[in-house]
Amino acid sequence: MSPNMKKSATTVLALIIVFVAGGLAHASQNAISAATQECLDCHTIVTPGIVADWQKSRHAQTTPQQALALPAIERRISTDQIDAPLKSVVVGCAECHTMNPQGHEQDRYEHNGFVIHTVVSPTDCASCHPVEVEDFSHNLMSQAYGNLMDNPVYKVMVDNTNGLATFTGTGFHHEGADDMSNADSCLACHGTIVQVTGMETRETQMGDMDFPLLSNWPNAGVGRINPDGSKGACASCHMRHQFSIEVARKPYTCAECHKGPDVPAFKVYSVSVHGNIQKSVDKYWDYTAVPWTVGEDFTAPTCATCHASELVNSEGEILAKRSHRMNDRIPWRIFGLPYAHPHPVSANTTTIVNKAGLTLPTELSGELVQSALISAEEMAQRQERMEKVCSGCHAQQWVKGHFSRLDRSIETSNHMTLQATQILSTAWQEGLAQGLPQGANPFDEALEMKWIEQWLFYGNSVRFATAMGGVDYGVFADGRWTQARNLQEMGDYLKFLRASQPEK
Numbered sequence: 001m002s003p004n005m006k007k008s009a010t011t012v013l014a015l016i017i018v019f020v021a022g023g024l025a026h027a028s029q030n031a032i033s034a035a036t037q038e039c040l041d042c043h044t045i046v047t048p049g050i051v052a053d054w055q056k057s058r059h060a061q062t063t064p065q066q067a068l069a070l071p072a073i074e075r076r077i078s079t080d081q082i083d084a085p086l087k088s089v090v091v092g093c094a095e096c097h098t099m100n101p102q103g104h105e106q107d108r109y110e111h112n113g114f115v116i117h118t119v120v121s122p123t124d125c126a127s128c129h130p131v132e133v134e135d136f137s138h139n140l141m142s143q144a145y146g147n148l149m150d151n152p153v154y155k156v157m158v159d160n161t162n163g164l165a166t167f168t169g170t171g172f173h174h175e176g177a178d179d180m181s182n183a184d185s186c187l188a189c190h191g192t193i194v195q196v197t198g199m200e201t202r203e204t205q206m207g208d209m210d211f212p213l214l215s216n217w218p219n220a221g222v223g224r225i226n227p228d229g230s231k232g233a234c235a236s237c238h239m240r241h242q243f244s245i246e247v248a249r250k251p252y253t254c255a256e257c258h259k260g261p262d263v264p265a266f267k268v269y270s271v272s273v274h275g276n277i278q279k280s281v282d283k284y285w286d287y288t289a290v291p292w293t294v295g296e297d298f299t300a301p302t303c304a305t306c307h308a309s310e311l312v313n314s315e316g317e318i319l320a321k322r323s324h325r326m327n328d329r330i331p332w333r334i335f336g337l338p339y340a341h342p343h344p345v346s347a348n349t350t351t352i353v354n355k356a357g358l359t360l361p362t363e364l365s366g367e368l369v370q371s372a373l374i375s376a377e378e379m380a381q382r383q384e385r386m387e388k389v390c391s392g393c394h395a396q397q398w399v400k401g402h403f404s405r406l407d408r409s410i411e412t413s414n415h416m417t418l419q420a421t422q423i424l425s426t427a428w429q430e431g432l433a434q435g436l437p438q439g440a441n442p443f444d445e446a447l448e449m450k451w452i453e454q455w456l457f458y459g460n461s462v463r464f465a466t467a468m469g470g471v472d473y474g475v476f477a478d479g480r481w482t483q484a485r486n487l488q489e490m491g492d493y494l495k496f497l498r499a500s501q502p503e504k
Helices: 003-029 034-046 048-055 064-068 093-097 130-137 140-149 152-162 179-183 186-190 245-249 251-255 265-271 273-284 303-307 376-390 396-429 446-468 480-499
Strands: 108-111 114-117 165-167 172-174 196-204 207-214 318-320
Touching (some): 034 048, 034 114, 093 114, 108 207, 140 152, 140 186, 152 179, 152 186, 179 186, 245 251, 245 303, 251 265, 251 303, 265 273, 265 446, 303 376, 376 396, 396 446, 396 480, 446 480
Antiparallel strands (some): 108 114, 165 172, 196 207
């Protein structure tokens, strides 16, 4: 054997020894249950990417018992007690996919000697994270499916957006949207209703196996209605199968559903000072620290900083408690509705009905449905919580000045929406467009669609730009300029409609 061949053989042997030793060390430090090990034995071959992802996760490195041994403020889990045998093994395949079989009556099935379910739900995650699951149940996101699809006003807009329009020679015939188009559109973020519709046999690398057929799948929408009846998908933010807190804290995760133009949060963040700092220096940040120390672990906020994470200052004093409600620090609801308004009391907004009989928290005039919205006192408490987050980096005058500008931005953008609404209402009253007074679709004519853009795109952009410091975006990129231009075009279009009418 040549010297080079001997050297290569020695290197390979050394690598094998290191690999085996590392694997044994990993196995000795982390107790994997027998059931999970059986899953891994097959899925390392069948779905190696999933297994590799899980092996990098905190779930694979830490047992619940070890997690509970940490000081309370450093824990990622919120339960005080884990029952045996779960507490002494790492959280693996079996610990999630065989959890709560009594609650998975619809979607459980036999698989290689185990009774498992495909869809891991918040109810399953609550075994270790009950506070987070309870918080999320009070979050608008948890009701995202129903708040969209069970709201008659928005359901019409969904159908008009996703349904097919057929030109008839004089106009359009609109059809309702199909489930697949909705799942690929609005419901990709809002969530679908997932149910078991039957079973099928599939050929796999391990032979023929039976699997349940899931409707409206795949989906990881925040308001997904799961086969066990629970609402939400933790994997919307904590992606499978690492379920990483780092991923959830980075703005790119929120960007999946908050990019615009209807919710331009990520676009605004990207051009803000905060976004610039994050992109420039976050390689020095610690996205995994719990709690998250302002100025040490990070030096500019991400979405999670302001809305979810537990924050402390360099002295260890708590600036904000961890929350998965997402609106604990938000007094105003600034997107998705014609007018910005105080946050609703209930996450289920389908119970709100205004004087006109519409499922909206305001009248078309902008008047608030006060009984359905949080009080001025609650708004002040939420703003105080958000201002405390800001105080980790900014002086009081800076913080107060910022929120004063946001109040003014809400006033001006709502005013511009009101003017557009008055133009549209005039067209309806004069019979130049067919809308609410005629019992017709209020979203399917050119003037009506421009009205939607006035609040759903441009009003939102103005408010987000102020709230997040993306000032230039709030002027010429779907902001104030665009609101003004769109309003003028609506006025001109009303003149055109009037002029096109036959003389009486």
